Amino acid sequence: MTRSHPPVLVIGGGVVGAAVLLTLAHRGVPAVLLEADTGLAYSASGTNSGVLHTGFDSAPGHLETALILRSARIRPAVLQRLEVPVLHCGAALQPRSPAERDVVTELYRNARSNGIEVALRESDGALLVPDESVTDPVAFTRAMAASAETAGARVELNARVVGIDRHTDSLTAHLADGRAVRGAAAINCAGLHADDVARLVGDRSFQIYPRKGEFFVFELPDGAQLDHIILPVPSARTKGVLVFPTLDGKVVAGPTAVDEVDKDDWRVRPEAAGEILTKAVQQFPALDGLDPIDSYAGLRPAGRGCNYVIRPSTTYPRLLNVAAIRSTGLTAALGIAEHVVGFLPHLDIDLAPPTELVTGPPVEPSDQPWWQRTSQRFRTGARAGAGQAGDS
Ligand SMILES: Cc1cc2nc3c(=O)[nH]c(=O)nc-3n(C[C@H](O)[C@H](O)[C@H](O)COP(=O)(O)OP(=O)(O)OC[C@H]3O[C@@H](n4cnc5c(N)ncnc54)[C@H](O)[C@@H]3O)c2cc1C
Structure with missing residues (x-):
């Protein structure tokens, strides 16, 4: 039976955070995604090559390779179901x-x-x-988040995490605007700022x-x-x-x-x-x-001297770090999500059997291609920037 607990918090709304949110929603885990910026996929996830790699050149035996290959098996059905081009x-x-x-x-x-x-x-x-193959990385990210929302998850934009209070069976994330959100656990998908978020619980085990x-x-x-x-x-x-x-x-x-x-x-x-x-x-x-x-x-x-850091924080196990996803995160996102969600039962957060994927409400068609959304934002200086999370 699924025990009741506060939602799992996903910190960061890039492709990895969106894939984690989708996976949580379809394993029956209440979840809230907290994204610092005004929209999803404005950081690495919206500024890449958009290539979905096969893993033909990935070194055997590495976690990155395993998750690329795993994604290659589960991604086609997701792309098709969510109508990602x-x-x-x-x-x-x-x-x-x-x-x-x-x-x-x-x-x-x-x-x-x-x-x-x-x-x-x-x-x-x-x-x-x-x-x-080549995809639209922004459409991919938004489609996963929209599907997760339809399945009951929540997405909060303008929600930069600047503090984390640690409790025994839960945590409280403090946002830059003064709000506080309680979670059973938090999954740190903050990309460039994943090390800053880890430091909020005193974890200095990696640097981005x-x-x-x-x-x-x-x-x-x-x-x-x-x-x-x-x-x-x-x-x-x-x-x-x-x-x-x-x-x-x-x-x-x-x-x-x-x-x-x-x-x-x-x-x-x-x-x-x-x-x-x-x-x-x-x-x-x-x-x-x-x-x-x-x-x-x-x-x-x-990651400085590291890659694919996907593990419970060294100082507080209710924070799961998903960091240093440097060059292949678009490709491996779904495999990464499945892998990190697998840590939750160790925190007494049950996973239900996977449910059928649902499509989200149609994502508003963008009036411009994703690469233009990206380039214009930087040119007009409209970038909100995640900024530094404060040190605890
Ligand atoms: C030039 C380039 C080319 C690439 N080409 C490819 C490719 O062809 N194929 C491929 O598979 N991969 C590619 N990648 C890699 C891929 O883009 C990344 O691995 C992936 O986007 C990482 O996703 P992420 O969700 O971990 O991080 P991001 O996309 O960086 O998302 C992190 C999010 O966290 C938010 N955040 C940060 N701090 C906080 C906070 N305190 N509170 C709340 N939110 C916060 C940020 O605003 C951001 O939205 C490329 C990357 C680059 C830059």
């Missing part, structure tokens, strides 16, 4: 040197050991990954810093088209500059990977164009001579 376009990596051919061969083996369908094209040695990624958006001339994701052969540090089609028929090139300090600096650096455009033209010559029509930057919530 997806471009099933596949990806190709083309080696340009003998050294890159070796990397591609290694990636082929890696993909096969992760159980991902891949093929090597005989003519040029390109690695083809047919199941890589922003790793900036900048993108340029192009409109192709009539007749030109890109029908798949072009992935570079990766280096040890980054997946490199990709070129990918968007759902609304544009082409995006990026991202950079620049370690930063300021968690509120979402500007595209002037030098980013030089770092991206030459590489993008090499990958997709149709971009040669075109001026970008727009640009945007995202900040990856990168």
Whole structure:
């Protein structure tokens, strides 16, 4: 029998928080999502490449890989049921040197050991990954939150958590506007600020810093088209500059990977164009001579010396940290959610058998594509910013 308790609080309304809310709602757990900003998915979740990765290049044996692969199994039904748009376009990596051919061969083996369908094209040695796809990351996040709301969960915007009181069988989250919300537990999905939230219970076990990624958006001339994701052969540090089609028929090139300090600096650096455009033209010559029509930057919530920190807080087990979800959170969100919700029975919070997914009320169609929502917000300076949660 399900015991009655206050709702589980989800701190942060990015794609991970929305997936956690959805999972809680469909396991019969009352839940409230607290998002600091004026809308969902304004941080990393709305400023990324929108690629749903297969995990073909993920290192076997890591939690990140396991959750990417798990998501790949459960995500298609969710996307379909919630009517999230997806471009099933596949990806190709083309080696340009003998050294890159070796990397591609290694990636082929890696993909096969992760159980991902891949093929090597005989003519040029390109690695083809047919199941890589592109989505609208904002629509995905909003659809999951709306479905959770229909199933009984609540979403509170402008609800920045600045303090947490610890009790034995529950906690109280204090919001910046003076409100207080009681919860049986809290799941910390605060992205760049997950370390600040953890510090509210004295947990300093991990640190998050922003790793900036900048993108340029192009409109192709009539007749030109890109029908798949072009992935570079990766280096040890980054997946490199990709070129990918968007759902609304544009082409995006990026991202950079620049370690930063300021968690509120979402500007595209002037030098980013030089770092991206030459590489993008090499990958997709149709971009040669075109001026970008727009640009945007995202900040990856990168862990200092750690990745995928998903565990009870070291100082207070009723706070579950879901932090350092740096580069694959859009892809892995549903697997991450299932994994972290699995900790709740240890806190005497019962999980009911999963119920059928329900669609939320239709999410108001956006009058602009997601990448434009992102770029305009930064340009007009309208970004509310989560700011720092105060230290306890
Ligand atoms: C340049 C770039 C490219 C990427 N490309 C891809 C890709 O192609 N595929 C992929 O799978 N992943 C990609 N990623 C990674 C992916 O975007 C992230 O892993 C994912 O968005 C992380 O989601 P999140 O919900 O953990 O964090 P966020 O999206 O950062 O959400 C955290 C939320 O918490 C809120 N918050 C913060 N502090 C508080 C507080 N105190 N109280 C309440 N709310 C708070 C914030 O306002 C924010 O909305 C990319 C990321 C970047 C930046």
